[in-house]
Amino acid sequence: MTENILQISSLEKHYPARSGKDVPVLRELDLSLSPGDFVALRGPSGCGKTTLLLCAGALLRPTAGSVLIDASNPYALSAAARSAFRAAHVGFVFQNFHLVPYLSVLDNIMLCGLAAAPQPTLPTRAIDMLDKLGLSHRLHHRPAELSTGEQQRVALVRALAGGANLILADEPTGNLDAANSRILLDTLANFASEGGAVLMVTHEPSASDRAFTRLDMRDGCLHSC
Amino acid sequence: MTVCQLVTRELAYRKWNFLLAILAVAMAATTYLLTSALLKSTDLTTAALVSRKVLDTERAMLRLEDEMRKSMKGLGFNIYIFPENQDLGEVYDKGFASKTMPETYVEKLANSSIITVNHLLPALTQKLTWPEQKRSIILIGIRGEVPLAHRNPLEPLIDPVASGQIVLGCELHQGPGFKPGDKLSLMGREFTIAKCHPERGSKDDITAWVNLSDAQQLLGKQGLINEIQALECNCVTIDRLAEVRKDLLAILPGTRVIEIGSQALARAEARLHAGATATQELASVKAQRSELRVQRETLAALLLPLIALMGLLAVIVLTLLNVRERLAEIGVFLALGIHSTTLLAVFLIKAVVSGVLGGVLGAALALLGIAVCRERLFDGHAIAALLDPSELAWLLVSMPVFAASAAWVPSFWASRRDPAEVLRHD
Ligand SMILES: Nc1ncnc2c1ncn2[C@@H]1O[C@H](COP(=O)(O)OP(=O)(O)O)[C@@H](O)[C@H]1O
Ligand SMILES: [Mg+2]
Numbered sequence: 001m002t003e004n005i006l007q008i009s010s011l012e013k014h015y016p017a018r019s020g021k022d023v024p025v026l027r028e029l030d031l032s033l034s035p036g037d038f039v040a041l042r043g044p045s046g047c048g049k050t051t052l053l054l055c056a057g058a059l060l061r062p063t064a065g066s067v068l069i070d071a072s073n074p075y076a077l078s079a080a081a082r083s084a085f086r087a088a089h090v091g092f093v094f095q096n097f098h099l100v101p102y103l104s105v106l107d108n109i110m111l112c113g114l115a116a117a118p119q120p121t122l123p124t125r126a127i128d129m130l131d132k133l134g135l136s137h138r139l140h141h142r143p144a145e146l147s148t149g150e151q152q153r154v155a156l157v158r159a160l161a162g163g164a165n166l167i168l169a170d171e172p173t174g175n176l177d178a179a180n181s182r183i184l185l186d187t188l189a190n191f192a193s194e195g196g197a198v199l200m201v202t203h204e205p206s207a208s209d210r211a212f213t214r215l216d217m218r219d220g221c222l223h224s225c
Numbered sequence: 226m227t228v229c230q231l232v233t234r235e236l237a238y239r240k241w242n243f244l245l246a247i248l249a250v251a252m253a254a255t256t257y258l259l260t261s262a263l264l265k266s267t268d269l270t271t272a273a274l275v276s277r278k279v280l281d282t283e284r285a286m287l288r289l290e291d292e293m294r295k296s297m298k299g300l301g302f303n304i305y306i307f308p309e310n311q312d313l314g315e316v317y318d319k320g321f322a323s324k325t326m327p328e329t330y331v332e333k334l335a336n337s338s339i340i341t342v343n344h345l346l347p348a349l350t351q352k353l354t355w356p357e358q359k360r361s362i363i364l365i366g367i368r369g370e371v372p373l374a375h376r377n378p379l380e381p382l383i384d385p386v387a388s389g390q391i392v393l394g395c396e397l398h399q400g401p402g403f404k405p406g407d408k409l410s411l412m413g414r415e416f417t418i419a420k421c422h423p424e425r426g427s428k429d430d431i432t433a434w435v436n437l438s439d440a441q442q443l444l445g446k447q448g449l450i451n452e453i454q455a456l457e458c459n460c461v462t463i464d465r466l467a468e469v470r471k472d473l474l475a476i477l478p479g480t481r482v483i484e485i486g487s488q489a490l491a492r493a494e495a496r497l498h499a500g501a502t503a504t505q506e507l508a509s510v511k512a513q514r515s516e517l518r519v520q521r522e523t524l525a526a527l528l529l530p531l532i533a534l535m536g537l538l539a540v541i542v543l544t545l546l547n548v549r550e551r552l553a554e555i556g557v558f559l560a561l562g563i564h565s566t567t568l569l570a571v572f573l574i575k576a577v578v579s580g581v582l583g584g585v586l587g588a589a590l591a592l593l594g595i596a597v598c599r600e601r602l603f604d605g606h607a608i609a610a611l612l613d614p615s616e617l618a619w620l621l622v623s624m625p626v627f628a629a630s631a632a633w634v635p636s637f638w639a640s641r642r643d644p645a646e647v648l649r650h651d
Contacts, residue, residue: 087562102238
């Protein structure tokens with residue numbers, strides 16, 4: 001049996017409401033991702049997709065249930081250890097890219113080095129990936145000097161270069177045109193094919209079609225379709 | 226990528242925030258240094274003024290003392306000896322003593338081995354009303370000089386008045402028209418006028434001199450006198466009155482000794498007066514300077530905390546603005562696995578850098594300020610005297626600490642943001 005990269009069981013997440021009563025967002029949610037999985041997650045706005053990504057990415061402690069990443073429970077770790085764990089195991093891609101405006105393309109990617117133990121292969125891997133994504137001439141440019149598509153590709157390289165085998169993407173194509181969306185989705189599909197796992201929140205049919213599996217979120221639970 | 230690289234890139238990117246933080250720190254540092262220099266300059270000027278004044282006074286006193294010594298060399302001086310328990314105030318007021326002492330005192334002095342005193346003149350003086358002429362006069366009974374036993378007989382200084390004779394001051398003979406050789410009656414006793422003095426413009430003009438024994442009889446004070454004049458006294462030390470007093474009191478314990486006005490005495494008084502004036506001036510200089518010092522200290526006590534507070538607030542606000550602008554960035558850093566302690570370090574290193582640069586800039590501005598206003602504000606003192614290197618070093622060390630403390634709360638707040646909270650608002 002291959003080991004799951006992400007194993008979520010009976011996940012509950014409640015937010016405190018102003019009335020004082022907790023509002024449940026995620027209910028008895030189960031999800032597992034193995035190497036090679038590329039899952040598209042769909043659902044109406046406000047149904048809890050981002051909440052699920054944050055819980056899965058060791059950023060948001062669940063109310064109940066368990067989250068295992070590479071067979072470890074990140075929420076059992078101290079804050080510092082969880083940071084280091086996140087750096088080594090999880091990569092995030094955001095709709096708004098969230099590149100650091102004052103760092104060059106290369107430095108935005110090298111930022112991972114501040115988190116984890118020094119990774120001597122990081123620069124070569126990063127340059128290699130940037131080259132594959134057609135950014136080799138942009139290494140020393142600031143994010144503001146790049147197109148949105150280029151910016152999202154840089155964010156993607158940043159998520160991948162740290163050596164994570166779980167990528168969590170929150171509407172990564174939301175701001176991209178068709179051509180750039182295709183490049184991004186191809187890269188994610190390649191990453192999964194090479195043994196990684198991808199959980200991608202998306203609204204766009206073209207994006208969910210590119211994923212290997214599609215799940216719908218309703219009433220805090222997942223339904224395959 | 227290191228923390229320092231991250232900090233320098235961010236500093237270069239958000240220049241204005243950084244420059245303002247440097248300026249805030251520099252302002253605090255400059256104010257501190259200038260205030261401290263101002264206080265130091267006040268102290269230096271005070272010390273210089275006081276020491277110059279002290280020196281001036283010493284010099285003036287030495288000059289006066291020297292002059293006095295020269296002027297008194299070989300110059301005898303005169304003293305009065307009054308009876309025991311005589312109130313000197315009364316003597317100064319009335320011109321003669323009301324108390325008496327035995328005439329034998331003068332013999333006692335004459336037979337002693339005293340060397341400070343040369344001529345001894347006993348007298349009995351009293352102011353009274355001349356019943357026959359119905360006017361007030363000063364009656365002085367004199368005996369002429371009493372020779373000192375251990376000396377060669379000296380030339381007498383004042384002619385003695387023979388018994389039964391009288392010498393009159395100008396007022397006393399001019400009015401009634403007395404002439405030498407005339408006879409007159411004083412308190413029922415007849416005297417022959419021996420001499421009529423011309424006008425002297427002093428109380429001598431209402432004085433009548435008779436023989437001591439005649440005066441004693443007239444006043445009913447047989448064998449008594451109320452003063453001894455010691456003329457042409459000689460002393461070796463500058464404090465001559467004390468010297469002669471010491472000699473006299475050893476022989477006539479309890480008597481009162483005063484000096485009769487003379488040029489030398491006036492000089493001695495001038496010296497004392499000069500000393501007193503100088504002391505007073507010194508005290509007033511000191512008082513003025515200490516008042517200035519207090520004024521400037523008060524200013525410093527008001528200004529320094531105010532400026533420090535403003536600098537502190539400025540750094541806090543600038544840090545807060547900076548971290549608020551960087552919340553999304555902070556969320557990404559945390560999501561990427563960068564620990565919050567590393568983030569805190571990033572913010573604090575930034576504050577420390579602005580503290581270091583602000584301290585250097587502040588010191589430079591203070592130096593410039595002192596150089597420019599040296600004459601006007603700092604009494605022309607040298608920069609080296611106004612700014613202590615150890616103080617500068619202390620400032621350069623404390624400014625980064627100051628900036629880091631100001632940045633601490635906003636930095637801590639920012640580094641503890643929940644990344645989920647920040648990233649959800651996508
Ligand atoms: N910190 C919070 N406190 C209270 N409610 C929250 C909080 N964060 C999210 N929610 C609520 O949880 C629900 C799910 O949010 P989210 O996961 O962002 O949805 P989605 O990403 O699917 O649009 C929404 O109704 C949202 O209002
Ligand atoms: Mg969302």
